[in-house]
Amino acid sequence: MGPKRYLVLFQYRRTHYSGAVRTPADQPVFGVQNYLEQAAQNLKPLVPIKFCISSETDAGVHALCNSAHVDIQKEAGKPPFPGSILVSSLNHWLKSEEIQILSACQVPDDFHARFSALSRTYIYRLVVGCSYNSQIPVFERDLCWAPRGDHLNVPATQEAVQFPLGTHDFSAFHSICATMPPKSPIKTLIHVDLRPFSSFLSYHYIQRRLQFWELEFRSQSFLYKQVQRMVGALVAVGQGKLKPYHIKLLLEVRDSLAYPHNTIALAAGLFLKSVEYDDANLQAAGAAGE
Structure with missing residues (x-):
């Protein structure tokens, strides 16, 4: 069974983030994406989870609702994550951050968080x-x-x-x-x-x-x-x-x-x-x- 693609909606307060997208590990301030991906690895996927973020907000900008798509590959024979489980699990690992997952749902493999946006x-x-x-x-x-x-x-x-x-x-x-x-x-x-x-x-x-x-x-x-x-x-x-x-x-x-x-x-x-x-x-x- 191949990876399943999800659309994830999330929000954040800009307090101490460099912006929405990932920054290199040697930078003093990380982006929201760094924390999202760090939390996602606790799901124990076969392949590291990468968030493809739709809107690359800058440092100092808040998001009431940003979005990203992720591909999650689980072990053979294991069912895909329900969206509700994905939300609760990620929020558990993000509880120390001013980031919250709002929802998650499966989408077609050709869905793209950035380019599918109207x-x-x-x-x-x-x-x-x-x-x-x-x-x-x-x-x-x-x-x-x-x-x-x-x-x-x-x-x-x-x-x-x-x-x-x-x-x-x-x-x-x-x-x-x-x-x-x-x-x-x-x-x-x-x-x-x-x-x-x-x-x-x-x-x-x-x-x-x-x-x-x-x-x-x-x-x-x-x-x-x-x-x-x-x-x-x-x-x-x-x-x-x-x-x-x-x-x-x-x-x-x-x-x-x-x-x-x-x-x-x-x-x-x-x-x-x-x-x-x-x-x-x-x-x-x-x-x-x-």
Whole structure:
């Protein structure tokens, strides 16, 4: 019997990880993948388990739900792992980490966590009313960004968020990274939205005159730091440093060097919210696997 392929959904808080993907063993800080694979070896597979991660989030970025596929080869005659057993076993070995397995199901052998994804959704959380990040409430630290200033022109920002929608050359919103291979800057932004964010502590925050906002972006894929650069430019519009039409101009100029200096948003407020697949196929595969 050959290996069985599983889709694994997992989440993590960025606290002390270098990012989502594996780092070499001699590095001082490991990636989430290092810990996932270390936990998976306790399943005693015939072949070491490797996680093929769909979305390679950077250091400082959280994930409400990331995904990966894994191939698990068991001894001849032994049945495949049910998804529920895989989840509970991995979570047992990950209990000391800020990583949690959400679900696992069998998928076809040709399923690929990255290339089978229909889209990815990111959210970015802002808090308005703090002069410095050190003034962010204790329970929100490392989970949002506090740009300087006590005001966000919401109508102007909502006007600006319409310009990136659709298919564009996002070169101006692409941070160049020498260690990453060049990618096409042409991306299609399916959805973008600005909305107030509330939590169980909202009343207390209102008393402190703090406002929380959430920006949401969905696309099949994103360029390196594209979301952080879009957020930074949109916040600059809300603060009056840029006009809404400047977002349109940045798209038209198609030059990373045209991006305003010191505008990029911090990583702390960025979350990978979800990776979307064809639900019907996954549900059928999961039912067959169980």
